[in-house]
Amino acid sequence: MAKKWYGTILAVGALALAASVQAAPPSAAMLANACGGCHGARGVSAGPSMPSLAGQPKAYFIVAMKRFRSGERPSTVMGRLAKGYTDADIEAMAAFFARQKPVPQNGPVDARLVEKGAAIYYKQCKYCHLDNGRLWRQIHQGQDYDKQCRNCHADYGPDTGDETPMIAGQWPKYLKIQMDAFKDGTRKMSKKKAKAMNALSPEDREAVANFYASQTAEVR
Amino acid sequence: MALDRRNFLKLLGAGAASLPLTGHAGDAPPRPGRRVVVIGGGFGGTIAAKYVRMLDPAIEVVLIERNRQHVSCPFSNQVIAGIRQMSDLTIGYDKLAANYGIRILCDEVTAIDPAAREVVTHSGKIGYDRLIISPGIDFRFDEIEGYDPASTPEILPHAWKAGAQTLLLKKQVESMADGGTVIISMPLTPFRCPPGPYERACMIAMYLKKNKPRSKLILLDANPDIVSAGPLFTRAWDTYYKDIIEYLPAKRVTRVDARTKTLFVEGVEGIQGDVVNFVPPQRAGAIAVSSGLVGADRNWCPVKVSTFESTIHNNIHVIGDAAVAGAMPKAGYSANAQAKVCAMNVVALMNGRETMDFAGINVCYSAITEEEDISVAAVYKVAQGNIVAVHDSGGMSPIDFSAARLEHVYAESWLKNILTEMST
Ligand SMILES: Cc1cc2nc3c(=O)[nH]c(=O)nc-3n(C[C@H](O)[C@H](O)[C@H](O)COP(=O)(O)OP(=O)(O)OC[C@H]3O[C@@H](n4cnc5c(N)ncnc54)[C@H](O)[C@@H]3O)c2cc1C
Numbered sequence: 001m002a003k004k005w006y007g008t009i010l011a012v013g014a015l016a017l018a019a020s021v022q023a024a025p026p027s028a029a030m031l032a033n034a035c036g037g038c039h040g041a042r043g044v045s046a047g048p049s050m051p052s053l054a055g056q057p058k059a060y061f062i063v064a065m066k067r068f069r070s071g072e073r074p075s076t077v078m079g080r081l082a083k084g085y086t087d088a089d090i091e092a093m094a095a096f097f098a099r100q101k102p103v104p105q106n107g108p109v110d111a112r113l114v115e116k117g118a119a120i121y122y123k124q125c126k127y128c129h130l131d132n133g134r135l136w137r138q139i140h141q142g143q144d145y146d147k148q149c150r151n152c153h154a155d156y157g158p159d160t161g162d163e164t165p166m167i168a169g170q171w172p173k174y175l176k177i178q179m180d181a182f183k184d185g186t187r188k189m190s191k192k193k194a195k196a197m198n199a200l201s202p203e204d205r206e207a208v209a210n211f212y213a214s215q216t217a218e219v220r
Numbered sequence: 221m222a223l224d225r226r227n228f229l230k231l232l233g234a235g236a237a238s239l240p241l242t243g244h245a246g247d248a249p250p251r252p253g254r255r256v257v258v259i260g261g262g263f264g265g266t267i268a269a270k271y272v273r274m275l276d277p278a279i280e281v282v283l284i285e286r287n288r289q290h291v292s293c294p295f296s297n298q299v300i301a302g303i304r305q306m307s308d309l310t311i312g313y314d315k316l317a318a319n320y321g322i323r324i325l326c327d328e329v330t331a332i333d334p335a336a337r338e339v340v341t342h343s344g345k346i347g348y349d350r351l352i353i354s355p356g357i358d359f360r361f362d363e364i365e366g367y368d369p370a371s372t373p374e375i376l377p378h379a380w381k382a383g384a385q386t387l388l389l390k391k392q393v394e395s396m397a398d399g400g401t402v403i404i405s406m407p408l409t410p411f412r413c414p415p416g417p418y419e420r421a422c423m424i425a426m427y428l429k430k431n432k433p434r435s436k437l438i439l440l441d442a443n444p445d446i447v448s449a450g451p452l453f454t455r456a457w458d459t460y461y462k463d464i465i466e467y468l469p470a471k472r473v474t475r476v477d478a479r480t481k482t483l484f485v486e487g488v489e490g491i492q493g494d495v496v497n498f499v500p501p502q503r504a505g506a507i508a509v510s511s512g513l514v515g516a517d518r519n520w521c522p523v524k525v526s527t528f529e530s531t532i533h534n535n536i537h538v539i540g541d542a543a544v545a546g547a548m549p550k551a552g553y554s555a556n557a558q559a560k561v562c563a564m565n566v567v568a569l570m571n572g573r574e575t576m577d578f579a580g581i582n583v584c585y586s587a588i589t590e591e592e593d594i595s596v597a598a599v600y601k602v603a604q605g606n607i608v609a610v611h612d613s614g615g616m617s618p619i620d621f622s623a624a625r626l627e628h629v630y631a632e633s634w635l636k637n638i639l640t641e642m643s644t
Binding site for chain 1: 526556557576578580581595597598599600612617623626627629630633635636637638640
């Protein structure tokens with residue numbers, strides 16, 4: 001039985017060779033569609049621990065994927081998958097997701113935690129996660145390296161790419177997992193981020209996650 | 221006799237009359253004479269129907285599915301173990317139909333006429349320009365001596381199609397006395413969901429350990445070794461279910477006796493269980509076989525590598541478990557990825573555009589305890605005219621289970637996302 005099966009694959013492979021000669025390489029949409037099984041159609045996630053990709057800045061997506069690929073950013077599945085893509089593939093997917101309309105997570109958030117998280121945000125997060133985590137997309141489109149940019153890009157300068165994701169409306173569970181990873185050292189962060197992050201207790205992190213998630217979600 | 225548009229609407233009948241003609245406000249109505257028919261509203265078919273409509277609203281899409289709802293096989297092993305509800309796994313078609321202007325026909329396709337480009341259902345015939353079929357699997361009952369397709373699965377459930385069979389196996393395991401023996405018997409590959417049997421062993425053993433600790437589970441595997449994620453499953457069994465699971469490779473069952481719940485390995489050695497989960501050898505869904513879409517092996521459908529067009533009949537595309545898709549495992553995620561590429565290429569072909577090479581992903585999560593999952597994953601592309609896993613991509617979870625708790629959390633979101641994509 002097993003042997004017969006193998007034979008079939010070979011035969012089909014040979015047939016298919018002829019057919020695929022004129023086919024174009026996969027488009028950005030085709031590459032990105034495949035991510036939908038886990039991240040939702042067009043990168044709008046319905047799963048509480050799975051980040052939405054729709055509307056993420058291109059530069060953030062590229063940096064994230066390359067770090068998953070090298071192992072610098074810890075992951076469960078993403079690192080294994082990122083290894084399957086070239087730089088050009090990653091750039092194409094980044095452009096695709098950046099073009100998609102972001103849709104905020106639609107789960108409930110805790111009003112008390114949102115309020116607490118807002119206070120923390122205004123004290124120490126807002127300098128990088130601009131505009132309540134919505135990231136002032138116009139600024140990035142304008143590409144002017146001005147006073148505003150220096151807030152976040154102080155360590156690197158604008159050319160090395162913007163690592164700051166759009167996290168407004170992201171799933172709180174995902175944000176919490178990431179903050180915990182920063183805190184316990186499995187995910188690396190800049191000195192500047194470490195200064196802000198290390199001050200946060202587990203409950204603070206929960207609060208900040210709820211605050212960002214609330215940024216377009218219904219507050220309960 | 222093929223139905224034109226008007227007759228087709230009649231055929232849809234009262235049940236479907238409430239469906240909107242097109243879902244998107246402001247969509248141009250599909251042009252008559254450009255119709256894609258999709259058979260099967262599971263992991264492949266729903267996505268193919270949706271993406272064709274998304275990519276070209278001028279194409280009319282009719283999705284034919286025999287059931288009003290689809291029950292996901294993924295995560296159904298957790299239902300058997302009592303840690304998940306069937307409702308988590310059940311999707312309907314109303315939102316999909318409304319959002320994308322897909323016509324859903326709840327009916328069974330009984331024949332395909334490739335020359336006339338028609339499918340035959342219990343209620344009539346429907347013409348197509350291109351047909352996409354994702355009928356999943358059926359069983360090769362005839363290869364098992366003593367197996368009666370109607371009565372045997374009611375006594376020896378396969379639970380390899382989710383729904384009533386899943387609940388039957390769950391009930392049998394629950395009503396078994398402590399100290400009893402559960403047997404799982406798996407056929408030679410290829411079968412749907414390579415890690416599925418080993419996940420099932422974990423889930424049933426987990427239930428037994430908690431509720432009936434003196435019981436045993438024997439996994440009779442026709443294959444010479446664990447087919448998927450072997451080191452991880454071996455470790456999970458050693459770590460958590462050492463005194464419960466006994467794994468016996470190279471035990472191909474060729475005869476069953478439902479009355480005594482006995483399985484005969486290669487016709488000789490008889491093994492009796494209190495609960496017998498016998499999974500027969502598989503092939504493409506019956507409609508693919510009866511329509512002559514299977515290849516020389518008489519079981520699975522050979523297709524062109526990126527369009528998924530049958531190499532036997534033109535204008536018919538086969539995706540999902542039924543298709544021979546190179547290195548891709550028969551999985552729900554694979555079917556999802558294939559459906560998207562197939563839809564893109566079907567739309568390209570119907571618009572006289574160039575087709576594209578395949579690119580896709582597969583990720584399969586398997587639960588090993590109530591709080592831990594492992595996974596296998598890979599990225600697939602076309603090389604030398606076949607679908608292959610990209611060199612160095614993919615692989616298994618870390619062997620020390622260091623990621624297993626987090627993977628359990630992500631697995632939950634995988635289920636939510638993939639079912640949402642299929643049903644909205
Ligand atoms: C126990 C178990 C666990 C699994 N776990 C996972 C997992 O964790 N992850 C994963 O990715 N995959 C998993 N799978 C595999 C997954 O279920 C299949 O690979 C997937 O369902 C294949 O999709 P498909 O579209 O080919 O078939 P299906 O999803 O089975 O859909 C086929 C549909 O076609 C309909 N149909 C068939 N013939 C006709 C006809 N003639 N007329 C009308 N309708 C028809 C059927 O009613 C059905 O709804 C698992 C499978 C099992 C058994």
